Amino acid sequence: MPDRGCSHLNAILSIKPADRECAECMKIGAQWVHLRTCQQCGVTLCCDSSPNRHASKHAHTAAHPVIASAQPGERWLYCYPDDVFAEY
Ligand SMILES: [Zn+2]
Ligand SMILES: [Zn+2]
Ligand SMILES: [Zn+2]
Helix, strand or coil: CCCCCCHHHHCCCCCCCCCCCCHHHHHHCCCCCCEEEECCCCCEEECCCCCCCHHHHHHHHHCCCEEEECCCCCCEEEECCCCEEEEC
16 A cells, blocks of 8 residues: 555545535535545535635544545545645
8 A cells, every 4th residue: 555644644545425515515505615525424525715614624623634625536635634635
């Protein structure tokens, strides 16, 4: 298995499927820019360019370290605690 740069990323064996909407923005009728999928619980949330930054908030409050881009054609993972990107 390739070394992706941290233990959290190295522990990812398969990428969870992405939704097409931010679960939290849908509840409050907010807009988002890009989507990210939590690789611990599978929820899809919005990126840091979005007004509500739900993916970041979720990573911190739930202590789920790794997200994957949910954008079509993007294949990368990001670990919040280690600030490491890895393509897959
Ligand atoms: Zn990590
Ligand atoms: Zn959101
Ligand atoms: Zn999560």
